[in-house]
Amino acid sequence: MAFDQPTPVHAPTPQGWRGRLNRLVGRPAFQAWAARFPLTRRRTRAEGSAIFDLMSGFVYSQVLFALVELDLLIRLRDTPLASGDLPDLPAQRMEALLLAATALGLMRRTSGEKFQTSLRGAAIPGVPGLTDMIRHHAIFYRDMADPLAVLRGEKDTELAHFWPYVFGADSGIAPADAGRYSQLMADSQALVAMETLTQTDLRGAAKLMDIGGGSGVFLQHVAQQYPELSLELMDLPQVMDAARARLAQHGLGARVALHPGSFRDDAIPGGADAMSLIRVLYDHDDATVDTLLAQVFAALPAGGRLIISEPMAGGAHPNRSGDAYFAFYTMAMRTGRARSQAEIAQRLTRAGFTGIQTPRPARAFVTSVVTARKP
Ligand SMILES: CC(C)=CCC/C(C)=C/CC/C(C)=C/C=C/C(C)=C/C=C/C=C(C)/C=C/C=C(C)/C=C/C=C(C)/C=C/CC(C)(C)O
Numbered sequence: 001m002a003f004d005q006p007t008p009v010h011a012p013t014p015q016g017w018r019g020r021l022n023r024l025v026g027r028p029a030f031q032a033w034a035a036r037f038p039l040t041r042r043r044t045r046a047e048g049s050a051i052f053d054l055m056s057g058f059v060y061s062q063v064l065f066a067l068v069e070l071d072l073l074i075r076l077r078d079t080p081l082a083s084g085d086l087p088d089l090p091a092q093r094m095e096a097l098l099l100a101a102t103a104l105g106l107m108r109r110t111s112g113e114k115f116q117t118s119l120r121g122a123a124i125p126g127v128p129g130l131t132d133m134i135r136h137h138a139i140f141y142r143d144m145a146d147p148l149a150v151l152r153g154e155k156d157t158e159l160a161h162f163w164p165y166v167f168g169a170d171s172g173i174a175p176a177d178a179g180r181y182s183q184l185m186a187d188s189q190a191l192v193a194m195e196t197l198t199q200t201d202l203r204g205a206a207k208l209m210d211i212g213g214g215s216g217v218f219l220q221h222v223a224q225q226y227p228e229l230s231l232e233l234m235d236l237p238q239v240m241d242a243a244r245a246r247l248a249q250h251g252l253g254a255r256v257a258l259h260p261g262s263f264r265d266d267a268i269p270g271g272a273d274a275m276s277l278i279r280v281l282y283d284h285d286d287a288t289v290d291t292l293l294a295q296v297f298a299a300l301p302a303g304g305r306l307i308i309s310e311p312m313a314g315g316a317h318p319n320r321s322g323d324a325y326f327a328f329y330t331m332a333m334r335t336g337r338a339r340s341q342a343e344i345a346q347r348l349t350r351a352g353f354t355g356i357q358t359p360r361p362a363r364a365f366v367t368s369v370v371t372a373r374k375p
């Protein structure tokens with residue numbers, strides 16, 4: 001299957017100096033020359049190494065996956081151990097895993113032939129939700145085993161089943177499934193909330209409605225930073241139990257009003273002068289996004305504000321997290337799309353919003369933000 005590739009189509013003559021240069025660097029003889037010539041040697045080595053990393057990235061990811069599955073980042077955090085001290089695998093195989101992890105900067109080797117988690121490795125379990133995200137990549141990984149099928153949209157992807165809620169309020173999700181999704185979403189929300197709140201300003205707002213607010217983690221963070229703000233959460237009825245439980249557990253049961261409902265079928269309740277859509281738009285197709293933005297516009301009073309925060313594509317400057325990871329992730333989910341700040345700004349303008357701001361993301365792999373006002 002993988003080997004019967006279509007024959008590449010070459011233009012009879014390359015277009016412009018770029019085309020000529022591309023042809024040149026694609027010639028083995030030029031590569032051999034450039035690897036020796038003093039002025040091109042360094043760049044040639046760097047390109048070779050970058051190409052090797054792209055080619056082997058899936059192996060690196062799986063080394064990280066094995067470390068997380070065996071909990072080695074934590075087990076080797078405080079005290080160095082030798083591979084023979086870790087009975088999970090035959091000593092030689094454990095040594096191989098730990099050497100690979102060392103090569104990837106996740107472990108360090110001590111003088112006594114032992115291994116200890118590196119600073120980078122030690123940070124990973126401390127990033128909220130990251131180890132569970134890495135574990136759930138087993139699903140995404142199986143989908144990505146056939147990237148062309150994902151691109152053609154012809155694969156019944158596993159991710160589409162893992163996040164079944166996106167198919168709408170009438171999809172009959174079992175509460176257990178809704179709970180499983182809510183926990184992973186909630187764990188991974190902490191960084192997004194922190195990043196969003198550093199890039200936005202809710203001073204002067206009286207009431208915030210978080211649409212698609214999940215179990216309320218974003219509102220928990222908002223509540224701390226804005227003690228005077230009234231808070232409301234709208235999400236599908238299936239998610240309400242998880243939201244009620246979390247908010248009560250954090251003493252916010254009375255402060256946050258819950259609105260069960262679907263923004264596909266129900267009107268967004270009015271009364272809030274600020275609304276947020278955190279990691280919501282990228283789950284949905286363009287038509288749903290446009291209808292949702294129009295609904296939000298209608299529900300806000302004049303001067304009301306909207307905050308949108310989610311991982312975004314780079315637009316004119318494609319980035320790895322948005323244009324590679326999240327673009328393929330949402331493609332495998334088969335319902336939405338990672339959009340750029342510029343595209344979201346355009347859709348907001350079409351919906352009637354003004355004062356649109358697209359602050360430069362500090363950590364695009366966590367989230368990017370777009371804010372707007374109703375005139
Ligand atoms: C004091 C001395 C001597 C040294 C100290 C040196 C020092 C300061 C070292 C730094 C160590 C440190 C503190 C590191 C911190 C690192 C952090 C905070 C890293 C954070 C990384 C976050 C990552 C990689 C986040 C990834 C998020 C992902 C993959 C999210 C995926 C979300 C998905 C798939 C959501 C899907 C939802 C859906 C369904 C599409 O809607």
Ligand SMILES: C[S@@+](CC[C@H](N)C(=O)[O-])C[C@H]1O[C@@H](n2cnc3c(N)ncnc32)[C@H](O)[C@@H]1O
Nearest residue numbers: 185189212213214235236261262263264278279
């Ligand atoms: C990716 S989650 C994000 C949750 C939360 N905002 C966060 O960032 O952790 C998307 C949320 O949108 C909600 N959602 C999906 N379709 C919806 C709909 N039609 N009406 C209301 N909420 C919906 C989901 O239930 C889910 O909680």
